[in-house]
Amino acid sequence: MVLSQASLGAFLFGAPGGAVGxxxxxxxxxxxxxxxxxxxxxxxxxxGPSPNTERDYRSALEPLGLLDxxxxxxxxxxxxxxxxxxxRGSTPLPRQVSSVERWxxxxxxxVGRGAGAKATFDYLKVHEPEFAESEWTIKRLVKRLxxxxxxxxxxxxxxxxxxxxxxxxxxxFGFAGKLFDPQQKRMRKAYVFVMVLAHSRRMVTRLVFDQxxxxxxxxxxxxxxxG
Numbered sequence: 001m002v003l004s005q006a007s008l009g010a011f012l013f014g015a016p017g018g019a020v021g022x023x024x025x026x027x028x029x030x031x032x033x034x035x036x037x038x039x040x041x042x043x044x045x046x047x048g049p050s051p052n053t054e055r056d057y058r059s060a061l062e063p064l065g066l067l068d069x070x071x072x073x074x075x076x077x078x079x080x081x082x083x084x085x086x087x088r089g090s091t092p093l094p095r096q097v098s099s100v101e102r103w104x105x106x107x108x109x110x111v112g113r114g115a116g117a118k119a120t121f122d123y124l125k126v127h128e129p130e131f132a133e134s135e136w137t138i139k140r141l142v143k144r145l146x147x148x149x150x151x152x153x154x155x156x157x158x159x160x161x162x163x164x165x166x167x168x169x170x171x172x173f174g175f176a177g178k179l180f181d182p183q184q185k186r187m188r189k190a191y192v193f194v195m196v197l198a199h200s201r202r203m204v205t206r207l208v209f210d211q212x213x214x215x216x217x218x219x220x221x222x223x224x225x226x227g
C-alpha cells in the first residue's frame with residue numbers, strides 16, 4: 001500500500017493552505033480507538049480526516065498488528081511516523097489541490113475582518129462570477145482558516161475589575177471535543193473550565209468529562225492550581 005504525498009501531508013501537517021504542524025499524537029489517537037473496537041468511520045469522524053485518509057493509514061498500520069493490543073501501551077510516536085513515511089513509498093502521487101483553494105485568500109481576508117462562513121459565502125457569491133462552491137464547502141474552509149489563524153485578542157473579552165486578592169474570579173467553560181478518558185478507557189465528550197483571578201489575572205483551567213455541579217465545585221483541584 002502506498003500513501004500519496006497529499007494524504008500524508010493532509011493528516012500530519014494539515015490540508016493545503018491550512019495550519020501546519022499538527023502534532024504527531026494524532027497517529028497514536030488513530031491507533032487507540034481501533035484498539036478499543038471503534039469502527040473505522042467513527043474514528044474518521046472523531047479525528048477529522050476523510051474516511052479515505054483514515055483507511056490509508058489503517059492499511060499501513062494494520063498488517064503490522066499495531067491496531068491490536070492494550071490502549072495504555074501504544075506504539076511510540078517515532079515508530080508510527082517511520083511506518084507511515086515508509087508506506088508513502090519513493091514515488092508519491094502529485095499533490096492535488098481542492099478547487100476551493102482558489103477562494104482561500106478572499107476568505108482569509110473576510111475572516112480577518114470578522115466575517116463568518118455565511119457572510120463569506122454570500123460575498124463570494126455576489127462578487128465572484130466564477131464562484132460555484134457550496135455553502136458547506138465555504139463553511140469548512142472558514143473553519144480551517146480560523147483554526148490556522150488562532151485565537152486573537154479581540155476574540156476573548158476579559159473585563160478587568162479592580163479588586164482585592166481573593167474577592168473576585170471570572171469563570172467560563174466550553175466544549176473541548178472528544179478526548180480519551182483514562183479512567184473509563186474510552187473516548188468521551190470533554191469540557192474545559194477556566195477561571196481567571198480578578199486581582200492577579202492568574203488563569204487556572206480544569207479538563208473534565210461531565211457537567212455535574214459536584215465536578216465544578218470540587219475545591220481540591222482548584223486549590224492545587226491556585227496555591
